[in-house]
Each structure stands twice: as structure tokens, then as C-alpha cells.
Amino acid sequence: MERHPKLALITGSARGLGFDMARHLGQVGHRVIVSDLNDAAVADAVAALRELGIDVIGKTLDVTDAASVTDVFADVRKEVGVVDILINNAGICKDTPALEVEMSLWQANLDIMLTGALSCVRAAAPGMIEKGWGRVINMASQMSFTAFGRDVAYCTAKAGILGLTRSLAMDLGPYGITVNAICPGVIESAMLEEVAKKVEKRDGLEDGDFLRSRAAAIPRRRIGQCADVSKLATFLCSDDSDYIHGQSLHVNGGLLLT
Ligand SMILES: NC(=O)c1ccc[n+]([C@@H]2O[C@H](COP(=O)([O-])OP(=O)(O)OC[C@H]3O[C@@H](n4cnc5c(N)ncnc54)[C@H](O)[C@@H]3O)[C@@H](O)[C@H]2O)c1
Incomplete structure (x- = not known):
């Protein structure tokens, strides 16, 4: 169990990798906040985690709505305290061929995966700075480094997350906050x-x-299984990872070697 349990908010965590990271963090003793677009999906995820004995609350949150991001973090602070751990996990993966993609879909990719991540960091960082401790994990991808085709928006957003991570690491590191990107392969x-x-x-x-x-x-x-990623995320959220900072860590079974 975690020696110093913290409060962790994971965006897009009603299912998939986000849900599994919430489960792993909860199971080592952190209090977790599941957040996602849809009330019912959040409620179901909260119920499933409570069944496992995890200390969890739910928040409906669209990360592209900057005002709502500010409000949710303010509510959380009032209700349960400062968010110590932020995992920017919300994402979409749609067909986006370079010459045909609707510009609204291109923009949605950037809004969710880049701007949404920055909005959440801006809402969470002041509390972390006050405490002198924080963890930020950004979900990048193997596609931050490669391309599969018909994925111009996804690849661009995921590559951008690497720059976002490096820059945030420079700005937040001096305050005791580590910032890293996880780059999953095929999970x-x-x-x-x-x-x-x-x-x-x-x-x-x-x-x-x-x-x-x-x-x-x-x-x-x-x-890959979600747990392959969640185990790394759990380590990056611990005190033991304090000197791992500004990095992009791969979880892909070696796929990037081929
Ligand atoms: N599964 C993989 O193979 C893989 C590989 C590399 C990277 N990733 C990344 O990991 C993250 C999670 O992927 P996943 O496979 O669990 O996907 P998923 O589709 O199962 O989960 C994504 C979640 O994000 C939520 N979401 C979408 N838009 C949102 C918004 N505006 N605000 C808040 N939440 C929003 C969705 O509702 C969903 O619950 C994504 O960022 C994805 O790009 C996944």
C-alpha cells in the first residue's frame, strides 16, 4: 500500500485505460476521482470501483469546456481537497485522412487531447504548488512517434503531447511536480x-x-493489457518516481523496434 495516499483525478476514466488506472491507483490506497463525459457512465464506473473497496468519487467533465474544468477542480477542492495526481487520459481515435478530414474533427482532437490537458493542468497546478508535491501524467501514444495512415489529427495531437509534457516539466518541476508522458502501443x-x-x-x-x-x-x-500501462502509471504517481521527470515512457511490447 502507498505510504502517503493521495487524491488522483483521471480524465476520461469511465472505461478503458482511464478506468483501469483509477482501479490500480485505488487499490494501492489512493482516493480517486473518476471523470468522464457522461453522467451514467461515471456513475457505473464509481459503483464498480466501490465494489472493489476503492475510495472513489465521480465527476462529469468534458475537458474541452474550460469553464467546467475550472468549476470541477474548484468543487473537488472544496469537497475533498487538492488534487495531487492528474492523469490527462481523455482521448478519441477517429478516422482522419489528411485530405478529407472535417476541420471540426481535426479541431476536436486538438481540443480534447492538447488544450483539454493544458486546461486541467492549469486548474490542478496551483494546489500542487501550494503543497510542494504533484504528479502529472499525459497519455501520449506510440503514434506520437509513428503513423498508421488516415490519422493526421490523432498523430498530430499525440505528438503535441510530447512537447506539452516537456514544457510543463520545465515550468512545474521546481515546485515538486513531476510531469511525464506514457506512450502505449496497442492496448x-x-x-x-x-x-x-x-x-x-x-x-x-x-x-x-x-x-x-x-x-x-x-x-x-x-x-497489451490495460494493466501493463496502469502499473507504470501507478509507479509514476508514487514518491519512488520522484527523479523521473519530463520523460516519454513506452509501453508497447517492443513494437516501436520493428
Ligand atoms: N488503447 C490503445 O491502444 C491506446 C494506445 C495509445 C494511446 N491510447 C490513449 O490512451 C487514452 C485512453 O484510451 P482508451 O483506449 O482507454 O480509449 P477509450 O475510448 O476506451 O476511453 C477514452 C475515454 O475518454 C473519454 N473522453 C473522450 N472525449 C472526452 C472529453 N472531451 N472529456 C472527457 N472525457 C472524454 C471517453 O468518453 C472515454 O471514456 C487515450 O488518450 C488514447 O488515445 C490508447
Whole structure:
């Protein structure tokens, strides 16, 4: 168990990687705040985590709504205290071919994954600075470094997260706040399921072919699990990771080597 339990807010955590990171942080004794777009999804996630004995509250939050970000962090501070750990996890992954993507979808990618992350940091950092301790994790991706095709908005936003992370690390490090990016490869989640179905339909593949071919191309020969990412996130949120700062850490079974 964590020697110094903290308060952690994870954006986009009603499902997938965000939910799993909330579970892992909760299971080592942190109090967690699940936040996501939809009231019902947040309530279900909170109920599921409480079943596991986790100390959790829920907040409906669209990270693209800057006023709502400010309000939610202010409410949290009043209700339970300063957010010590912020994980900017909210994201979307849609087909965005460079020459055809609607500019509104391009903008939505940047708004959610870049501007939304910065808004949350700006709302959380003052409390962390007062306490002289904080952890910020930004969810980047293997796609911060590579491209698959038809993903100009996602790749651009995820590459931007690396710059955001470096710059935040320079500004916040002196206050006892570490800032790092996690770059997952291919991780089993609803988002990945959607991508797999889309590619299989587009390329006339059988059900399951996409993930089988991805697994075969990964040096560890398996698709990643949410827990592979959550274990790293949990470590980065601990006191023991204090000197890991401004880094982009890969969790991809070696896929980036190929
Ligand atoms: N699954 C993978 O293979 C993979 C790989 C690399 C990076 N990632 C990144 O990890 C993060 C989580 O991915 P996942 O696979 O769990 O996806 P997911 O689609 O299962 O979860 C994303 C969550 O973000 C929420 N969200 C979307 N827009 C939001 C907004 N404006 N405000 C608040 N929440 C919002 C969604 O409602 C959803 O619950 C994303 O940033 C994704 O890009 C995932």
C-alpha cells in the first residue's frame, strides 16, 4: 500500500485505460476521482470501483469546456481537497485522412487531447504548488512517434503531447511536480476494438484478423493489457518516481523496434 495516499483525478476514466488506472491507483490506497463525459457512465464506473473497496468519487467533465474544468477542480477542492495526481487520459481515435478530414474533427482532437490537458493542468497546478508535491501524467501514444495512415489529427495531437509534457516539466518541476508522458502501443480497450472493426471492414478482413496481425508484429507477441500501462502509471504517481521527470515512457511490447 502507498505510504502517503493521495487524491488522483483521471480524465476520461469511465472505461478503458482511464478506468483501469483509477482501479490500480485505488487499490494501492489512493482516493480517486473518476471523470468522464457522461453522467451514467461515471456513475457505473464509481459503483464498480466501490465494489472493489476503492475510495472513489465521480465527476462529469468534458475537458474541452474550460469553464467546467475550472468549476470541477474548484468543487473537488472544496469537497475533498487538492488534487495531487492528474492523469490527462481523455482521448478519441477517429478516422482522419489528411485530405478529407472535417476541420471540426481535426479541431476536436486538438481540443480534447492538447488544450483539454493544458486546461486541467492549469486548474490542478496551483494546489500542487501550494503543497510542494504533484504528479502529472499525459497519455501520449506510440503514434506520437509513428503513423498508421488516415490519422493526421490523432498523430498530430499525440505528438503535441510530447512537447506539452516537456514544457510543463520545465515550468512545474521546481515546485515538486513531476510531469511525464506514457506512450502505449496497442492496448486492449473499447477504442482499440473500434479501430480493429473499422480497419477489418475497410480492408475486407475477417473478424479478429487485425488484432491477430498486430500481435504477430509485436516482439512480445501479444496485444497489451490495460494493466501493463496502469502499473507504470501507478509507479509514476508514487514518491519512488520522484527523479523521473519530463520523460516519454513506452509501453508497447517492443513494437516501436520493428
Ligand atoms: N488503447 C490503445 O491502444 C491506446 C494506445 C495509445 C494511446 N491510447 C490513449 O490512451 C487514452 C485512453 O484510451 P482508451 O483506449 O482507454 O480509449 P477509450 O475510448 O476506451 O476511453 C477514452 C475515454 O475518454 C473519454 N473522453 C473522450 N472525449 C472526452 C472529453 N472531451 N472529456 C472527457 N472525457 C472524454 C471517453 O468518453 C472515454 O471514456 C487515450 O488518450 C488514447 O488515445 C490508447
